[in-house]
Amino acid sequence: MNFAKLIQPDAVKVVTSASSKKRLLHSISELAHSAYGLDVAVVSDALLAREALGPTGVGHGVALPHARIEGLESVLGVFVLLDKPIDFSSVDRQPVDIAFALFAPEQAGVEHLKALALVSRTLRDSSICAKLRANPDPTKLFAILAENQSAQAA
Numbered sequence: 001m002n003f004a005k006l007i008q009p010d011a012v013k014v015v016t017s018a019s020s021k022k023r024l025l026h027s028i029s030e031l032a033h034s035a036y037g038l039d040v041a042v043v044s045d046a047l048l049a050r051e052a053l054g055p056t057g058v059g060h061g062v063a064l065p066h067a068r069i070e071g072l073e074s075v076l077g078v079f080v081l082l083d084k085p086i087d088f089s090s091v092d093r094q095p096v097d098i099a100f101a102l103f104a105p106e107q108a109g110v111e112h113l114k115a116l117a118l119v120s121r122t123l124r125d126s127s128i129c130a131k132l133r134a135n136p137d138p139t140k141l142f143a144i145l146a147e148n149q150s151a152q153a154a
Contacts, residue, residue: 007077011035012138016083028101031078057090062123066102075115
């Protein structure tokens with residue numbers, strides 16, 4: 001599993017209008033629609049349903065919302081950097097300003113877990129998060145994620 005298979009450059013965005021978790025999840029759903037053609041309502045409902053099971057804020061300002069979406073053929077991701085952190089009910093109670101959302105096929109199994117592990121491992125690295133937070137340009141954000149993947153593969 002690598003970022004090149006998981007996310008495309010147009011699935012990276014800086015969000016300036018998210019004032020709540022629900023608004024952020026809606027922005028993520030809209031980005032999934034524009035990047036991959038996914039239905040905004042289906043994605044939004046799936047993300048909200050997953051959040052109802054337990055928050056996906058993993059700490060240190062990072063959230064990993066994820067959901068299974070009927071009809072997908074592979075795991076897809078979107079990356080969002082927020083200009084202002086928001087409350088996400090994270091495990092460490094810190095507000096979130098980085099969100100990497102994953103969408104998996106209904107029967108994804110191990111591929112979904114591999115993608116979640118890759119993203120989690122990457123965003124646990126404080127130096128990568130610092131680079132992401134310092135570069136509010138979608139092209140640079142994508143390059144940082146792709147660069148990290150190349151470094152891990154070496």
